[in-house]
Amino acid sequence: MPWAAKLIKQNSENRIAVYFQKNQDLIARIKQIEGARWSQQKTVWHIPDTIENRERFNIESLANSLPSMEAIEQIEKFKQWMRSKRYRQSTIDTYSEALKSFLVFYREKPVAEINNEDVIIFNNDYILKxxxxxxxxxxxxxxxxxxxxxxxxxxxxxxxxxRPKRAKLLPNVLSKEEIKLILNAHNNIKHKMMLSLIYSCGLRCSELLALQPAHIDSLRNIVLLKNSKGKKDRIVPLSSKILEMLRDYYKVYKPKTYLFEGQTIGLQYDARSLQLILKQALQKSEITKPATLHWLRHSYATHLLESGTDLRYIQELLGHNSSKTTEIYTHVSTKSI
Incomplete structure (x- = not known):
């Protein structure tokens, strides 16, 4: 067979990725399929997830991968309920997809008849399997x-x-030398600015992308984080060096709605593109660790702890509800070692 295919998610949409060695004839044929698109990020052609396309590429029956009509209605009601409770859209998407997997597994069973034993069977025959x-x-x-x-x-x-027994994993931390290499890897001021702000303020990716110019208080040298995880506001200190970088950045890009906007003015910068910026910085710095943006936040907290900052203060800066969440950094700090 000259190609292989599998189901993927592309911009929250179900698609079929088609893999094949570069061949002009095959590219021409894939282009003839309605809705076919090329993903630069995934470097793969992908087509709409339809029964016809699944049969064409020998993907398993569509009927067996969809929930029942009753379950579809229940999932939609669940989404509406979460929206009314002001859950974050990312949480709504995650919970809906997880529930969908569960209800597909029991697509022949009425929702009202599902019991606790069914949850155990699902864990063993689906998740563990x-x-x-x-x-x-x-x-x-x-x-x-x-x-x-x-x-x-x-x-x-x-x-x-x-619940399953949680694995006791330590946060991944980069050294100060590695952080310096990463932050200096890009010449593009926007790329350098985004990575620098994440590390210097200990931000989550979503918090950085939600920042607006008005959230930077240059007189008080603070950043106001609005409606962060857990629907909480908090403030974090802004160093004078980062503030100077922000001023230079602002002169060049003049952002309108969000501090960091993509190609379309007024829209947030794309999270996947930001991860790609870090990946490129790692390659330029010749750092082989599989670092993510959250590693920068972990490194920020650990470096603060190693510098003698009080754990309670770090908890406030990171926006943790419980001090137990922050205490994990004591296990990776070289200060205690």
Whole structure:
């Protein structure tokens, strides 16, 4: 067979990725399929996820991968309920997809008849069989518990649904020397500015992308983070060096709505493009660690701790609800070692 195909997610849409060695004839043929597009990021051609296309590329039956009509209605009601409760869109998407996997597994069973034993069977015959991660299992449990709290008629006893045992993983931390190499890797001022702000303020990726020019208080040398994780506002200090960089950046780009905008004025910079900027910085710095943007936040917290900053203060800067979350950095700090 000259190609291989598999299901992928592209911009939250189900698509079929078609892999083949570069061949002008095959490219011409794939272009003839309605809706075919090339992904520069994934370096693959992808086409709409339809029954016809699945049959064309021998993908498993579409019918077996969709929930029942009742489940589709229930998932939509669940989405509406989460929106009314002001859940973040990323949480709504994650929980909906996790619940969908569960209800597809029981597509022949009425939702009202699903019980706790079914959750255990799903964990064993789907999650463990597919060797899915404990974090995915935990997300699914969260989705199932939240969903069945909104269902009036159910055999599920929500409080008796058990979570998987959490793996005790330490945060990944880069050295100060590695951070310096990463932050100096790009000549593009926007790329350098985004990475520098994430590290110097300990930001989450979503927090950086949600920043607006008005959130930078240059008189008080602080950054105001609005409506961050957990629907909380918080402030973080802004160094004079970063403030000078921001002023230079602002003169060049003159952002309108968001501090960092993509090619379309007024729209947030794309999170995947930001991850790619870090990847390029790692390559230029010849750092082989599989670092992510969140590693910069972990490094910020650890370096503060190593410099003698009080753990309670670091907790406030990171926006952690519990001090136990922040205490994990004591296990990777070289100060305690």
């Amino acid at each position: 597919k060797k899915l991660s404990a974090s995915y299992q935990n997300q699914t449990v969260n989705a199932i518990k939240l969903f069945f709290r909104t269902v009036r008629e159910t055999k599920i006893e929500v409080d008796k649904i058990h």
